[in-house]
Amino acid sequence: MKQFLSFVRKEFLHVLRDRKTLFILFGMPVVQILIFGFALTNEVKNSTIVVVDNAKDLSSQAIITRIEASRYFQIEKNLVGSKELEAAFRTGEIKMAIVFPAGFAESLQHQNTAQIQVIADASDPNTATTLTNYVSSIIRDYQTEMNVTNQLPYRIQPELRMLYNPQLKGAPNFVPGVMSLVLMLVCVMMTAISIVKEKENGTMEILLVSPFKPIMVVLAKALPYLLLSIINVITILLLSVFVLDLPIVGSILLLFGESILFIITCLTLGIFISVKTDSQQTAMLISLVGMLLPTLLFSGFLFPIENMPLPLQVFSNIVPAKWYYLMVKSIMIKGLGFSYIWKETLILVGITLFLLLISLKSFKIRLA
Amino acid sequence: MEQVIVCNGLTKRFGDFTAVDSITFEVNKGEIFGFLGANGAGKTTAMRMLCGLSTPSSGKATIAGFDVYKQTEQIKKNIGYMSQKFSLYDDLTVQENITFFAGIYGISDAEIKKNGDDLLLRLGMQDQAKKMVSSLPLGWKQKLAFSTAVIHKPKIVFLDEPTGGVDPVTRRQFWELIYEAADNGITIFVTTHYMDEAEYCKRVSIMVDGKVAALDTPSNLKEQFGANTMDEVFYHLAREAKRGE
Known part of the structure; x- marks a missing residue:
């Protein structure tokens, strides 16, 4: 020993x-x-984005509130013109822009369909994909909720529901x-x-x-x-x-x-x-x-x-x-x-x- | 005269190849015994058997009175070993090397201290005790390696080409250490390729093709082969070898 x-x-x-x-x-x-x-890390946090709200109605505000609440995004400022947007993308100030067309809620209520333009900076394809996925998911969440309260005859099932699942961290x-x-x-x-x-x-x-x-x-x-x-x-x-x-x-x-x-x-x-x-x-x-x-x-x-x-x-x-x-x-x-x-x-x-x-x-x- | 190594027909075979072929000899206590042979003659294999590292295929041998088949543990306690690599730890100090090699022989702390101090004093290395071995000159490393190999006061010390790659002056000094150890009753079993060193040995055995081809004092061997130097004796025997390297 x-x-x-x-x-x-x-x-x-x-x-x-x-x-x-x-x-x-x-x-x-x-x-x-x-x-x-x-x-x-695969996660994209606190990305600077821009929301252009041409509708300024209840539906668009509801979606913006949700996006604001998410910790993945940071809404920088309200740019209006498309030229300003372009410049902001070019300098890399913003990663994504979400544009609501005028009459967004109206279109949704009467035609049961509406469009939102999502523009992402795809020079970093991974980040762009991740961000657009986050946004689509938030929009789909909102849609589902609306469908339930309004008892509309159709539903859209979200496909990416597991995105914020903590198990995927x-x-x-x-x-x-x-x-x-x-x-x-x-x-x-x-x-x-x-x-x-x-x-x-x-x-x-x-x-x-x-x-x-x-x-x-x-x-x-x-x-x-x-x-x-x-x-x-x-x-x-x-x-x-x-x-x-x-x-x-x-x-x-x-x-x-x-x-x-x-x-x-x-x-x-x-x-x-x-x-x-x-x-x-x-x-x-x-x-x-x-x-x-x-x-x-x-x-x-x-x-x-x-x-x-x-x-x-x-x-x-x-x-x-x-x-x-x-x-x-x-x-x-x-x-x-x-x-x-x-x-x-x-x-x-x-x-x-x-x-x-x-x-x-x-x-x-x-x-x- | 007490005999500390006794070999009788010791043989080691590896498959069809007989590395050591029935060697027989005795070594007396306190003797400096030279174990010569060309590369591949079977020296290392023979030495491994004597150290208890390898089991013989046949034959008998006792080391310090212990049987090489059954009492290898006892043999290991009673022998020391040094190879041409000097086998010290470069990243440890002189003192730490001494303490370690004494420690694995189970020597008590007090004795390690005493033997270690004696050793440093004898080598005149007290000032170097705390220095890393890597910073020592080659000659000192070699002396230190020899001294640690005998720190547990073994009966026999096996030296496997201990002076390889060392200059003549340092070799000469090293042999003084060997003589000193022999005077203290330690038996020296040494292999070497330097024929001038063979002259320093009391008796010399020369192995050729796994057999002991000659065994006597250097002067008798020279007489027997009508040679002036051990070099000639060795050459005379070794050139008859059939085995290559």
């Missing part, structure tokens, strides 16, 4: 002394959370994604590199010749990264709760339990890579291409797995990050308990045991 402690102490010295790496390890989750949280999806990504990176790559480093330096020989057991070498190497990763999990959760306003709905204890399980999975993966490789570069390349890429592609974090061809869907099942991502989503966002995610937990435990078994086996073969 004392031998183990002196080994762990040495490992911590390695980690703490390498300031640059340490900075990256702790800085990375913060930067990723902030980038995903604020910069890479950006943050809940990427926090679990960033968590699996960061843990994967820290645990797999750092563990693999730190073990392979001993091989490269020739210190591994010394350790093997010493009475210190090989399995202990591996455990002592993994321990600092386990602690580091737990700190990273705490950082990410704190950021997501206090900076991104994303509360943890489910049990925090369960979340930590599953996170530690996933960390252990990643550590064994790192150990496995280190057993199979002899240079730090190879270890790094395998960790990045072999682990990080599948995590990005097949965890369901960036691309929905259901849309993939069947072989890829099957493949996604052996990506540990997929199961962790599912569990974190269930706990953090849906607030589900262990009874809902025991299957995923079991699969992750299985993957971990399998990896542990084959890495220990190949570790022994190398020694013989």
